[in-house]
Amino acid sequence: MAAKKWPKWAAGISSVLSFTGFLYMTQRESPDAFASETARHGFGDSVRSNAFADAYGAMDRLPENLQGEIFVFEDDSFRRMLNWSEERKSDRERLLESLNWEMGPDAEITLPPSAKPSDQFVQERPRSQLKTRRS
Amino acid sequence: MLTQAEKLSAVRFHAMGTVVLAAGRDQGFRPYWQKPLVGFFQSAERTASRFIPDSELSRFNRAPMFEPVRLSSMLYELVRLAWEWSGRTQGLFQPFVGSDLCRLGYDRPFERVKEAESGKTPAEANGRPEPILNIPDWDFRHALTLNDEAQTAARNIPLQLDLGGIGKGWGADRAAGIMRYGFHVIRGVVDAGGDMRVWTDEEPWLIGVQDPFDEDKELLQLVLKDAALATSNVLHRRWVHDGRWVHHILNGRTGLPADTDIVQATVLAPSAAEAEVAAKVVCMAGSAHLSEWMKAYFPECGYIAVTRTGEIKINRKVYDYAERIVV
Numbered sequence: 448m449a450a451k452k453w454p455k456w457a458a459g460i461s462s463v464l465s466f467t468g469f470l471y472m473t474q475r476e477s478p479d480a481f482a483s484e485t486a487r488h489g490f491g492d493s494v495r496s497n498a499f500a501d502a503y504g505a506m507d508r509l510p511e512n513l514q515g516e517i518f519v520f521e522d523d524s525f526r527r528m529l530n531w532s533e534e535r536k537s538d539r540e541r542l543l544e545s546l547n548w549e550m551g552p553d554a555e556i557t558l559p560p561s562a563k564p565s566d567q568f569v570q571e572r573p574r575s576q577l578k579t580r581r582s
Numbered sequence: 583m584l585t586q587a588e589k590l591s592a593v594r595f596h597a598m599g600t601v602v603l604a605a606g607r608d609q610g611f612r613p614y615w616q617k618p619l620v621g622f623f624q625s626a627e628r629t630a631s632r633f634i635p636d637s638e639l640s641r642f643n644r645a646p647m648f649e650p651v652r653l654s655s656m657l658y659e660l661v662r663l664a665w666e667w668s669g670r671t672q673g674l675f676q677p678f679v680g681s682d683l684c685r686l687g688y689d690r691p692f693e694r695v696k697e698a699e700s701g702k703t704p705a706e707a708n709g710r711p712e713p714i715l716n717i718p719d720w721d722f723r724h725a726l727t728l729n730d731e732a733q734t735a736a737r738n739i740p741l742q743l744d745l746g747g748i749g750k751g752w753g754a755d756r757a758a759g760i761m762r763y764g765f766h767v768i769r770g771v772v773d774a775g776g777d778m779r780v781w782t783d784e785e786p787w788l789i790g791v792q793d794p795f796d797e798d799k800e801l802l803q804l805v806l807k808d809a810a811l812a813t814s815n816v817l818h819r820r821w822v823h824d825g826r827w828v829h830h831i832l833n834g835r836t837g838l839p840a841d842t843d844i845v846q847a848t849v850l851a852p853s854a855a856e857a858e859v860a861a862k863v864v865c866m867a868g869s870a871h872l873s874e875w876m877k878a879y880f881p882e883c884g885y886i887a888v889t890r891t892g893e894i895k896i897n898r899k900v901y902d903y904a905e906r907i908v909v
Contacts, residue, residue: 515595515620520605523588525785528805531908539909547901555873558909560892575790575803579813579848580776 600775676834680744751858842868
């Protein structure tokens, strides 16, 4: 009796294994997605995170043929941004937000020159760690 | 006291005639990306600078006209990108302005141009400088012949290519790709002389937009998660030539410095190369019909344009990139 059932058992187990394998392949997102991203950006298969990292290693200074300065960039802007509440928005910022919410996708708004930052919140605003540079 | 999340590994170096800053953090705080990033920028400079006599671009600029020259993949990619933007802007952005810039005195790195011109004051302006060649618009369409298959390029007019501006934007885009997809940097910034890429999977970036009339002040601040931006300014990189103030943003159709009421343009775009081109074109467009110009040439871009009187013109597209604009 049991001997007659082994083909069914085998078929059942192989189905489960096939389905599990299928799920594994389809859900294994990171390496394939990463490869396609690197390819899309023109870096090909050679640019894999671990391979690159192992090849170059960590550094505290650049090799002599490459001149530059390695340092720690400290950015606490997000923490400072958390302190900006709705009440602290300036009138000019509220005017700008009306552009976002009330006007069409190609709309333009003109802010008049700011002779003096009369808004006390503008004066209190923390400075950015990064600024646009004029090229 | 800063937390670990607020500290990023960073590198600052000189390349492409400017200071490049890159900062980023992967999940393991591993600064592996720095050496290849610096190497990439310095290689790009050796390839595409018009100020290095032996660079590949300089050799191409000296090659006989009409003769196809096989280019490295890096230079070909950059030349093709510049040429595509020339076509898309109908010549407003024009990589052949190199000869016009030389004629106006910008024939060496800008620091040395300023040294040479220091002490000179502009006389009363009598008209504007003349363009080097009066080439009709249609001729520029045939100024360069590219062959994608053979990877060759041929100049068909006696002018030199200048890839300085778009090269920085292209470099910022490529460098961001190296960090983001090559090294899994989850929060990073690349700033190549004002052409910037920022991205983050966590807290956003805060970027200040400089006041064109006072570099110590910020006009406004942008809260960004994933964006490219570039700024062009006609007040900063200017010098006295032949008794007149001239600057480096040349209208590609005329070969002359842009002369409009806009003194600074910051553009947000899908790529830093596009932002760089668009920022230049905004300075050529003037404020009167800026919205229509941008809709025609750069429909995906947001702009922040400052006029000579200090007005700030901002379009709705800026909010496609900025979580918030603090002003």
